[in-house]
Amino acid sequence: MLQRLLRGTPKARRTKWLLAGGGALLAAVLAIVIVGIMRGTAEPPSKGTPKSMRLLTQDQYLNTVAYVFGPNVQPTTRFAALPRIDGLLASGASLAGLTDAQLETYQKTATKVAAQVVNEDSRRYLVPCEPAAADAADAACAKEFLAQVAPLLYRRALPEEQIDKFVAEAGKAADSLHDFYQGLGIVIEGMLISPNVLLVAEVAEPDPDHPGEMRLDSWSLATRLSLFLWNAAPDAELLAAAQSGALQTKKGLAGQVDRMLASPRLETGVRALFDDMFAFEDFTRLTKDNTIYPAFTGETAVDAREQTLRTVVDHLLVQRADYRDLFTTRKTFMSPSLAPIYKVAAQGPGWTPYEFPPDDPHSGLLTQVSFEALHSHPGRSSPTLRGKALREVMLCQTVPRPPANVDFSKVQNPDGSVKTARERIAFHLQNPSCAGCHRIMDPMGLSMEAFDGAGTFRHEENGVAIDTSGNLDGVEFTDIVGLGKALRDNPQVPWCAVRRTFAYGTGTAADSNDRRVLEYLSAEFADQGYVFPDLLRDIALSRAFRKVYEPHVRKTYPLPDLKSAERPQQTASAELPLSGSAAAHP
Amino acid sequence: MNDVNDRHSRSALQRAALGLTALAWLPLALSGSVTAAEPTAKPAAKPAAKPADLKDWAPPGGRIGYVLWDEVSWGLRETPTKEECPNGFNIGPREQFAEEFPKDGKKRTLVETQLKREAAIWDPDTTPDEFPFYEATGKYAIGVNLDGKDTPEDFESDDGRKGIDNQLFRVVGCIRNYRKEGELGIITTKWRAQKPFNRVTFEITGVDSLKNDPDVTVSYYRTLDTLLAGPTGNYLPGGSQRIDERWGKRFIISAKGRIVDGVLETEPFKEILVPEDGMGDPAINIFKSAQLRLKLTPESAEGVLAGYIDVEQWYYAMNTSWATHHAAYGQASAASIYKALRRLADGYPDPKTGQNTAISGALDMRLTQVYVIHPESEQPASGAR
Numbered sequence: 001m002l003q004r005l006l007r008g009t010p011k012a013r014r015t016k017w018l019l020a021g022g023g024a025l026l027a028a029v030l031a032i033v034i035v036g037i038m039r040g041t042a043e044p045p046s047k048g049t050p051k052s053m054r055l056l057t058q059d060q061y062l063n064t065v066a067y068v069f070g071p072n073v074q075p076t077t078r079f080a081a082l083p084r085i086d087g088l089l090a091s092g093a094s095l096a097g098l099t100d101a102q103l104e105t106y107q108k109t110a111t112k113v114a115a116q117v118v119n120e121d122s123r124r125y126l127v128p129c130e131p132a133a134a135d136a137a138d139a140a141c142a143k144e145f146l147a148q149v150a151p152l153l154y155r156r157a158l159p160e161e162q163i164d165k166f167v168a169e170a171g172k173a174a175d176s177l178h179d180f181y182q183g184l185g186i187v188i189e190g191m192l193i194s195p196n197v198l199l200v201a202e203v204a205e206p207d208p209d210h211p212g213e214m215r216l217d218s219w220s221l222a223t224r225l226s227l228f229l230w231n232a233a234p235d236a237e238l239l240a241a242a243q244s245g246a247l248q249t250k251k252g253l254a255g256q257v258d259r260m261l262a263s264p265r266l267e268t269g270v271r272a273l274f275d276d277m278f279a280f281e282d283f284t285r286l287t288k289d290n291t292i293y294p295a296f297t298g299e300t301a302v303d304a305r306e307q308t309l310r311t312v313v314d315h316l317l318v319q320r321a322d323y324r325d326l327f328t329t330r331k332t333f334m335s336p337s338l339a340p341i342y343k344v345a346a347q348g349p350g351w352t353p354y355e356f357p358p359d360d361p362h363s364g365l366l367t368q369v370s371f372e373a374l375h376s377h378p379g380r381s382s383p384t385l386r387g388k389a390l391r392e393v394m395l396c397q398t399v400p401r402p403p404a405n406v407d408f409s410k411v412q413n414p415d416g417s418v419k420t421a422r423e424r425i426a427f428h429l430q431n432p433s434c435a436g437c438h439r440i441m442d443p444m445g446l447s448m449e450a451f452d453g454a455g456t457f458r459h460e461e462n463g464v465a466i467d468t469s470g471n472l473d474g475v476e477f478t479d480i481v482g483l484g485k486a487l488r489d490n491p492q493v494p495w496c497a498v499r500r501t502f503a504y505g506t507g508t509a510a511d512s513n514d515r516r517v518l519e520y521l522s523a524e525f526a527d528q529g530y531v532f533p534d535l536l537r538d539i540a541l542s543r544a545f546r547k548v549y550e551p552h553v554r555k556t557y558p559l560p561d562l563k564s565a566e567r568p569q570q571t572a573s574a575e576l577p578l579s580g581s582a583a584a585h586p
Numbered sequence: 587m588n589d590v591n592d593r594h595s596r597s598a599l600q601r602a603a604l605g606l607t608a609l610a611w612l613p614l615a616l617s618g619s620v621t622a623a624e625p626t627a628k629p630a631a632k633p634a635a636k637p638a639d640l641k642d643w644a645p646p647g648g649r650i651g652y653v654l655w656d657e658v659s660w661g662l663r664e665t666p667t668k669e670e671c672p673n674g675f676n677i678g679p680r681e682q683f684a685e686e687f688p689k690d691g692k693k694r695t696l697v698e699t700q701l702k703r704e705a706a707i708w709d710p711d712t713t714p715d716e717f718p719f720y721e722a723t724g725k726y727a728i729g730v731n732l733d734g735k736d737t738p739e740d741f742e743s744d745d746g747r748k749g750i751d752n753q754l755f756r757v758v759g760c761i762r763n764y765r766k767e768g769e770l771g772i773i774t775t776k777w778r779a780q781k782p783f784n785r786v787t788f789e790i791t792g793v794d795s796l797k798n799d800p801d802v803t804v805s806y807y808r809t810l811d812t813l814l815a816g817p818t819g820n821y822l823p824g825g826s827q828r829i830d831e832r833w834g835k836r837f838i839i840s841a842k843g844r845i846v847d848g849v850l851e852t853e854p855f856k857e858i859l860v861p862e863d864g865m866g867d868p869a870i871n872i873f874k875s876a877q878l879r880l881k882l883t884p885e886s887a888e889g890v891l892a893g894y895i896d897v898e899q900w901y902y903a904m905n906t907s908w909a910t911h912h913a914a915y916g917q918a919s920a921a922s923i924y925k926a927l928r929r930l931a932d933g934y935p936d937p938k939t940g941q942n943t944a945i946s947g948a949l950d951m952r953l954t955q956v957y958v959i960h961p962e963s964e965q966p967a968s969g970a971r
Contacts, residue, residue, distance in 0.1 A: 295824060344957070349828075
C-alpha cells in the first residue's frame with residue numbers, strides 16, 4: 001500500500017495522499033458515529049422546563065417537619081386537595097391557589113408543630129442549648145436554635161440579618177409571654193406560615209456553561225432534587241452542596257444524586273411518586289356497599305393502597321427489577337384485612353411477604369385490590385372505569401369525557417336475562433357515538449371482570465361464566481394474566497413511566513416537557529434494563545431537569561371593579577341621599 | 587360468601603378446570619417480617635382441585651379451621667310455650683333476699699343478711715336449698731350421648747338421637763339469664779368475639795370431603811388473632827388465626843372424628859379447656875370426655891361442644907364473669923345454682939368422696955371459617971377458598 005502511494009509523479013502522489021487521507025478521515029468519523037450509536041446518544045438539546053412556583057404538598061410539608069424536628073413531631077392536619085393536571089397532583093401544585101381557609105389550616109398546623117417542638121419533652125433534645133432563664137429572652141440560645149432550623153425550613157442559607165430578625169422576634173415574644181420557649185414557638189409558627197416556606201418559588205440564573213440559557217440556581221435545584229427523590233425539603237448536606245456551588249458541578253451534582261438515591265429516604269420519595277401516579281388519593285373517598293362486599297372495610301382500603309406501594313418499592317428499589325414486570329409479578333405483601341379479599345391466609349397480624357403461585361390469576365398490579373376496587377362502583381365492578389384507568393394511569397393516554405347526554409339506562413338494564421357486564425355494555429360497541437371511546441376501554445376492562453367490585457377473584461357473574469378474553473392495542477389474550485403480559489410488553493408502559501416521572505420531578509405538566517428529552521430518557525431506561533432507580537438518576541442528572549425558561553404567562557385582564565366603576569345613573573342616585581344626609585347631619 | 591354460593595352453581599366440568607387455576611397456594615414460611623426487603627414466604631403445596639361433585643367438596647390441603655365467635659347458649663332447648671319449665675322460672679338473688687329477709691321490722695345486721703348471702707355465693711355448700719328450684723324437664727334436649735347409654739335421666743335430640751346427656755340443661759334451663767331473654771346470649775358472645783383471651787379455634791385435617799369422610803382429625807387450639815368483623819354484627823369467614831404455642835400449649839388437643847352428611851362427630855377429647863374472660867377475671871371451663879357435633883359448611887360451623895363440665899370451674903367462671911346486676915336482673919341465684927349443679931352432677935366421681943365432680947352439658951355455638959396458621963409447621967393451614 002505504502003509503495004503504491006509513493007509511486008508516480010509528485011502530483012499523482014499528492015492526489016493519492018489526499019484520497020487516502022480523506023478516506024481515513026471518513027473512516028474515523030464513521031467509527032465515531034458507530035461507537036456513538038453503540039454507546040447511546042447524548043441528551044438532545046431542549047429548552048428545559050418552565051421555572052415554576054408550586055405549593056408544598058401536605059406530605060412534603062410533613063416530611064420536612066419530620067426531618068427538621070424529628071418524626072415525633074406529627075401534627076394532624078389536612079391540606080386542601082390539589083388539582084390533578086396531566087395525571088399528576090405534583091403538576092397541579094404549580095397551578096393551585098391559596099385561599100383564606102387554606103391559610104387558616106397552615107396556621108393551625110404551624111401552631112401544632114411549634115407547640116410540639118417547644119413542649120417540655122421535646123425541647124430538651126430539639127433545642128441545642130438551655131436559656132439562662134426559662135422565663136425570659138436569651139438571644140444567644142435562640143440564635144443557636146434558629147440558625148440551625150431556619151435554613152432547613154426556608155430551603156436556603158439565610159443572611160445573618162434575617163436570623164437576627166427571628167431572634168429579635170423570639171426575644172420580644174419571650175419577654176411578653178415570660179417564657180423563652182414560647183418565644184421560640186412563636187417564631188417557628190411564623191416561619192412555617194411564611195410564603196417562602198409554603199411556596200416553592202424556583203429562581204433561575206444565567207448558565208455560565210451555556211451562554212444565553214438559564215438554569216435553576218443552586219437552592220432551587222437542591223429543592224427540586226429533594227422534592228423529587230425524597231418528597232421533602234433538602235437536608236443540611238444538600239444545602240451545603242448548594243451553598244458551596246458544588247451542586248452546579250457535574251461531579252458535585254452526581255455525588256449528591258447518588259447519595260440521595262442510596263438514602264433510605266428514597267423509599268418515601270418513590271412511594272409519593274407512585275401514590276400520585278396511581279391517583280391513590282382517591283382511596284380517601286373510596287366506599288363500598290358493605291352488604292354486597294362485607295369483607296371490604298375501611299382498613300381494607302388503607303391496606304390495598306399500602307400493598308401496592310410496598311410491592312412497587314420492593315420490586316423497583318429492593319429487587320431493582322424490570323419496571324415492566326410490575327404488571328406480571330406475583331410477589332406482593334399481605335395483611336389480615338386484605339387476605340379475605342384475596343381468599344388466602346394472613347400469616348401474621350401485620351404485613352408479611354406473599355407470593356401467589358404460578359397458576360394463580362393474581363399476577364401484577366392490575367390484579368391487586370388497589371386497582372380493581374378503586375376503579376369500580378360501590379356496589380359493582382366497572383369494565384369502563386377499569387379500562388379508562390388502564391389507559392390513563394398506566395399508558396398516559398387520554399380518554400375523552402362522555403357526552404353530556406349519555407344514556408345510562410342501558411347500563412342499568414333491569415332485564416334479568418342480562419347476566420354479565422359483557423352483555424350489559426355490549427351496546428357500547430354497537431352505538432357509534434359510544435364506540436369511539438369505549439373501543440379503547442372495554443376490551444381490556446372486560447377481562448378485568450374476573451374481579452368483582454371489591455377486587456375478589458371470581459369465575460362467574462350471576463351464575464354465568466365470565467368471558468375474560470380481550471385485546472390491548474391488537475394483542476389478544478384470554479384472561480387477566482394475559483392482559484398483564486400484554487400490558488407488560490406494551491412499549492407505552494415504560495414511556496408513560498418516564499413521562500410521568502419527569503413531570504413529577506420537574507413539577508411541570510407533562511405537555512410542557514420536551515418530547516425528544518423524554519425519548520432520550522426512555523431509550524436510556526430501556527438500555528439499562530428498565531431499572532427504575534437508574535431512570536431517577538438519569539432524570540436528576542439530565543440538563544433538561546435543571547435548565548429552565550420563563551413560562552409563558554397568560555395575560556389576564558381583571559374584571560372591572562363594580563363597586564367603584566363609574567356608572568352615571570348609579571352615581572347620581574347614590575350621591576343624592578349622601579348629600580341629603582350630609583345636609584341633615586352636618 | 588358469594589364466592590361459595592357461586593361455587594355451588596358452577597357446572598362440574600368448569601369447577602374441575604377452574605379449580606386447578608383458581609385455588610391459591612398458601613405461604614409456608616412464617617416469618618413475622620413486615621419490611622419490604624425481607625424474603626417472601628414459600629408457596630404452599632398445591633391444594634387439591636375441587637371434586638366434580640360439589641357435595642364432596644374438600645378444603646384445600648384437606649384442612650379447614652373454624653373459630654368460635656358465638657356462644658348461643660349452654661345447651662338450652664327453648665320452646666315457644668316454655669314447656670320445659672312447667673313450674674315457671676326460678677327466682678333470683680333479689681327475690682330470695684326479699685323472701686329470706688322480709689321487711690317485717692325485725693332488726694338484722696349486715697353479717698346476718700348481705701354477708702350471709704355473699705358467703706353462700708363464694709363459699710357454697712350442698713345443703714338442701716331453702717328455696718324451691720325448678721329444673722328444666724321434658725323429653726328433648728340439645729347435646730350428645732356422652733356415655734353411650736340411654737338412661738331415664740337422659741334426653742332425646744330433635745333429630746331422634748337417644749341418650750342425650752345434658753344435666754346442665756336441667757340446672758340452667760329455667761333461669762332467665764341463660765335463656766334467650768337473658769343476657770348470656772348477648773354478652774358472652776360479645777366477650778367471646780372481643781376478648782383475645784377467649785379466642786379458640788378448631789381445625790379439621792385429613793378432610794377428603796366436607797360432606798362425608800369417615801376419618802378426620804380435629805384439633806383444638808387457643809389462637810391469637812382478632813375476628814374478621816362483618817358490617818352487620820356478624821363475623822365473616824376468611825380470617826386467619828395464629829396458634830398460641832407459647833401460652834396456649836395446654837389447650838392443644840386432638841381427637842379423631844368423622845363427617846356424615848355434613849355433620850362432624852368426634853371421639854371424646856380427653857379434656858377441652860374453654861377460656862372465659864368476662865369481667866377481667868379470667869376463668870377456664872373444663873369439658874371432660876368432650877365431643878363435638880358440628881354441622882359444617884365451607885364458611886361456617888354450628889352445633890355443640892358437649893362433655894362433662896367441671897362443676898367447680900364452671901361455677902367459678904360464672905361468678906367471676908357475671909356481675910351482681912347480671913345475676914339480679916337475670917334471676918340467677920348462684921347459691922341455688924351451685925346446689926343444683928352438685929345435685930345433678932353425673933360424671934367424674936371424686937375418688938375419695940364418691941361425689942360427682944362434673945355435670946354433663948353442651949355449649950351450643952357458632953363458628954366461622956378461618957385459616958389456621960401453624961407457626962412452626964411445614965404445612966400451611968388453609969381453609970375454603
